[in-house]
Amino acid sequence: MIVFKAFLKILNKNKSIIILYTVILVVFGGINMNASDTNTNFVASKPNVMIINNDEKNEITDNFIKYLKDNSKIIKLKNNEDAINDGLFYRDVNFVIYIPKGYGKDFMAGKNPEIEIKTTKDYKASLADMLITRYIQVASTYRDMGNTDTELVKNVNETLAKQGEVTITSKLDTNKLERITFYYNFASYSILACLVYVICLVLSSFKDIKIQKRTIISSTNYKKINRYLLLSNGLFSLILWSLYVILSFILLGNDMFSKQGAIYMLNCFVFTIVATTIAMFIGSIVLNKNAINGIVNVIALGSSFLCGAFVPMQWLPKGVLRVAHILPSYYYISTNEAVKSIETFDKESLKPVCINTLVLLGFALFFVILTNVYSKKKQKIG
Amino acid sequence: MSNIIEVSNLTKSYKELTAVDDLSFEVYEGEILGLLGPNGSGKSTTINCILSLLNFSNGSIKIFGEEMKPDSYGIKEKIGVVFQEVSVFDELTVYENIDYFCGLYVKDKEKRKEYVEDAINLVGLMDFKKFYPKKLSGGLLRRLNIACGIAHKPKLIFLDEPTVAVDPQSRNNILDGIKKLRDEGATIVYTTHYMEEVEILCDRVIILDKGKVLAKGTCDELKELAKIEEKISVEVNKLDNKYVEEIKNLDNVADVSYNGNVLLIVYEKGKNNLSDIMGLLKKENIKYNKIYSERPTLNDVFLELTGKELRD
Secondary structure: OHHHHHHHHHHHHOHHHHHHHHHHHHHHHHHHHHHOOOOOOOOOOOOEEEEEEOOOOOHHHHHHHHHHHHHOEEOOOOOOHHHHHHHHHOOOOOEEEEEOOOHHHHHHOOOOOOOEEEEOOOHHHHHHHHHHHHHHHHHHHHHHOOOOHHHHHHHHHHHHHOOOOOOOOOOOOHHHHHHHHHHHHHHHHHHHHHHHHHHHHHHHHHOOHHHHHHHHOOOOOHHHHHHHHHHHHHHHHHHHHHHHHHHHHHHHHHHHOOHHHHHHHHHHHHHHHHHHHHHHHHHHHOOOHHHHHHHHHHHHHHHHHHHOOOOOHHHOOHHHHHHHOOOHHHHHHHHHHHHOOOOOOOHHHHHHHHHHHHHHHHHHHHHHHHHHHHHHHHOOOO | OOEEEEEEEEEEEEOOEEEEEEEEEEEEOOOEEEEEOOOOOOHHHHHHHHOOOOOOOEEEEEEOOEEOOOOOHHHHOOEEEEOOOOOOOOOOOHHHHHHHHHHOOOOOHHHHHHHHHHHHHHHOOHHHOOOOHHHOOHHHHHHHHHHHHHOOOOOEEEEEOOOOOOOHHHHHHHHHHHHHHHHOOOEEEEEEOOHHHHHHHOOEEEEEEOOEEEEEEOHHHHHOOOOOOEEEEEEOOOOOHHHHHHHHOOOOEEEEEEEOOEEEEEEOOOOOHHHHHHHHHHHOOOOOOOEEEEOOOHHHHHHHHHOOOOOO
16 A cells, blocks of 8 residues: 555656646647548539530530530630630630531441540549540440431430439448547557656656665565556556546547447557556666656657557558557557448457457567566566 | 674675675674775675675575575564665655655554654654655755664664765764664664764674674774774974984884874873873973874774775
8 A cells, every 4th residue: 555655646746747648639639630520521523614516517416515514514715726725724624625527427427536625634624534435435336226316316315314323321420430530549649658658757766776675675575566566557557548538528529429439448448558568668677767758759759650640541651551560559540440430340340450459468468578577587686 | 682683604706706705793682783894895795685685605694583585574574774875765755755665564554653753853854854855955865764764663773874975963963863773772783984983883893894804893892903002193383303213212102103294103002101292292392283192993903904994
């Protein structure tokens, strides 16, 4: 109990660090969450098309022009090359079609007359290109089937009028999950930095060689004191995890009351265990309090940058992600990224989550063994 | 008087260096035993071996009649240690530090509270209870260090150079505290290289050098080992060499030197040396400012035994 009491007092002296990293999480995590608040409504987009028709009046060409008018925005510019080039340069028009003289007649004669075009080569121009190609392909098919002009126009219009029906079955609100992912990804930095900083500071006090000597010669079993320290650190980690989970409920509200929310929390809990074991290991080898700040920067900031806690994983270069595989934060963030696209919770969809969790627990075990081996070597002074 | 500590043939080596060499001694109940020796003589190593903080190559150590081992918690309960280095938590106040270290021995809250207050009073830190160590002067820190080591009222106390780099006021306070602990029944092992402290405090002294016992006994017994009886120093502004030669020929004089303005006369034996020299100075009409006589010190004993000074 006396060890726990001293632990709390030392923790109290370092409370500014806990506050600092919590504020960082709320401020920067909050900024990240707002940045992800994108609009997901779809608006139909029509390309700006200019038609220069040099053909005489006929059913085929007229129907082609009508189709283009229905599916694009027709732009009227002066019919001279300078005006057209300026229109393309300033994106007033995306696609200019030059219908040659005798186009309708030649088409029906099976000559496949060429249509000259000028484009801005952007996505709207591609859209216009797709419209024209589609029309000509359908019309060519009916022509080859021996349709007359009137039959061809009727059949083409009927075919192109048919729209594929799209039903969205997913009820997943990716935008909300994106926000939770940003929060929990960023939390990995705050958890790791806070735990390494605080646990190292506390342990450096208890493991100071002079204090250790005084403790070893006391009538309290040194192993018992170590056990109390371990429990105290574990309790502190649990409290920190609870604090960050409560904060997520405050910041993200009802979005957290979901199956995905539970996985984010559990994943965060497993990561907290790993971060505690890392902190305990570093705390057992680093006794210089002045070095702790630098170590926290290297470990917490370094792994957060490499593993995508600040920048989404998909934006990171492949080389960086390959290196990140050796860091626990990578598996934690991978789980968060996977959770946001899980629609149904079955064996297959939860498989990557389970694998990442096992890897994280493996890391925890590795650091526990490492700490024990190191401590046993250092047990005897002199 | 029963033996509290029995050290037999203790040897501790670091590769080729033998820090403690076949050391044997006893510590009697209720005494203050001084371990005196220069830096590197093996004092701290001996204490660390006794406390099972260090493995030793050979020998045996018994405390309170039982063999001392790292897991002898029953023995450890009755031991208090004040290390040479200040060993306290920077993040805890004076009171909290003493409470923590006392708490490693005393689980009862009320009893501990009483013990902590007693320790604070003993070292005179009543006005600094809520101070953090960083706010304390070197002397006050040493007092806190002592309080942390003795708060649980141990029967056997090891004090490893507790007054190093301490101001005179704190030193007097610490020495008074140690005497008080002895008066309350504690047995104390006191290591130092300050011979004045040993002479003031210790009932018995063991002089160590290079890990070996050079001599042991009470201060008076040890001083008998020095081949001098008395040292007389005279402050003389100007003295001809002929007088130095004349003094050398006086009875019982072993050595005479005149350095600076101080004439130092060392006597092998004799009772009236001071009056003899004063008579000579009067007869020759030699003016002097101060004259004082000294008994041989433990430093003289050490010089006699090793040919070097304690603080060399």
